[in-house]
Amino acid sequence: SFDVVALGTQGGLSGDNLTSYLIRTEGDARYIALDAGSTLPGIAKGIEKGSFPDVTPEKAAPLTPQGYIFREQINAYFISHPHLDHVAGLILGSPDDKKKTIYTLADSANTLHNHYFNWKSWPNFSDAGNGERLGTYRINSPRVGQTFTLGVTPMRGVIYPLSHNGTASSMLLISARGESFAYFGDTGADAVERSKNLDAIWRVLGPLIQQKALKGMIIETSYDDAQPDNKLLGHLTPKLLLSELTQLEKYSGGAGSLKDLPIVISHIKPTLVAGKDPQALIQQQLSAGNSLGVKFMFMQQGDKAVF
Numbered sequence: 001s002f003d004v005v006a007l008g009t010q011g012g013l014s015g016d017n018l019t020s021y022l023i024r025t026e027g028d029a030r031y032i033a034l035d036a037g038s039t040l041p042g043i044a045k046g047i048e049k050g051s052f053p054d055v056t057p058e059k060a061a062p063l064t065p066q067g068y069i070f071r072e073q074i075n076a077y078f079i080s081h082p083h084l085d086h087v088a089g090l091i092l093g094s095p096d097d098k099k100k101t102i103y104t105l106a107d108s109a110n111t112l113h114n115h116y117f118n119w120k121s122w123p124n125f126s127d128a129g130n131g132e133r134l135g136t137y138r139i140n141s142p143r144v145g146q147t148f149t150l151g152v153t154p155m156r157g158v159i160y161p162l163s164h165n166g167t168a169s170s171m172l173l174i175s176a177r178g179e180s181f182a183y184f185g186d187t188g189a190d191a192v193e194r195s196k197n198l199d200a201i202w203r204v205l206g207p208l209i210q211q212k213a214l215k216g217m218i219i220e221t222s223y224d225d226a227q228p229d230n231k232l233l234g235h236l237t238p239k240l241l242l243s244e245l246t247q248l249e250k251y252s253g254g255a256g257s258l259k260d261l262p263i264v265i266s267h268i269k270p271t272l273v274a275g276k277d278p279q280a281l282i283q284q285q286l287s288a289g290n291s292l293g294v295k296f297m298f299m300q301q302g303d304k305a306v307f
């Protein structure tokens with residue numbers, strides 16, 4: 001089974017609750033961070049909620065429990081794409097982090113080197129690029145579709161490309177002991193993006209669902225159904241996610257094959273409009289259209305779930 005802790009769940013606007021999830025396999029203390037929008041604030045919330053029961057002040061000493069989880073328990077990072085709301089926590093925490101690998105698409109690695117770790121936006125904590133290289137992070141771009149080991153953990157990963165309104169984004173398929181979990185970065189629907197990236201992924205996940213090996217997934221639903229198609233900016237709505245999942249069902253053995261599949265909804269965009277509750281709306285729209293019978297989950301910052 002996989003342990004997941006949500007460090008940040010929202011898709012923008014404020015800095016303290018941006019997309020980031022920790023995942024580890026049962027019996028191993030080390031996590032992989034799936035994106036790093038908010039890290040330290042999410043760890044603090046997780047401690048408050050009892051989501052890190054194995055970390056005591058005695059064990060963490062001389063660090064705080066928050067520091068110990070950040071430095072010692074996060075073993076490596078996966079960055080789905082280099083937008084600020086997915087990397088801010090990584091950049092801000094870098095001066096106090098220890099040597100780790102960042103796995104990301106080659107295109108995202110270039111952005112990290114050229115636009116963040118460049119001594120202008122931020123000191124170069126990476127192992128390549130301009131000026132002195134402080135070397136905290138080794139930025140590693142495994143080839144798409146190729147299996148690699150995730151840090152020093154029992155988990156292996158395979159990266160698949162996603163389309164996000166012109167930005168290259170990606171999904172990480174994590175596997176350990178014959179079980180798998182899929183983490184999606186920002187993505188639009190194939191029909192809107194004029195892409196086949198999601199279709200290609202559904203063809204990979206279908207057989208895993210048939211074998212009952214896929215324990216769950218995290219995928220975005222940034223906007224509610226009222227968002228017009230020309231303002232989706234590379235994101236999903238309940239209607240679009242449900243139609244994509246209908247494709248997945250076809251590759252998973254047909255009607256009923258997705259029943260009870262846990263799907264965590266991430267990256268909901270907060271609103272500054274008074275009286276609007278995007279999460280409640282998205283929850284209601286997903287539930288109203290859920291003839292597939294999947295188990296939609298709305299993890300909040302600091303929550304832990306076992307898959």
Ligand SMILES: Nc1ncnc2c1ncn2[C@@H]1O[C@@H]2COP(=O)(O)O[C@H]2[C@H]1O
Pocket residue numbers: 011012083085186233234
């Ligand atoms: N063309 C655009 N016009 C207005 N806002 C945009 C445009 N492209 C991106 N954005 C905003 O910038 C954000 C970057 O992160 P997201 O993709 O999560 O969501 C995006 C939108 O909120």
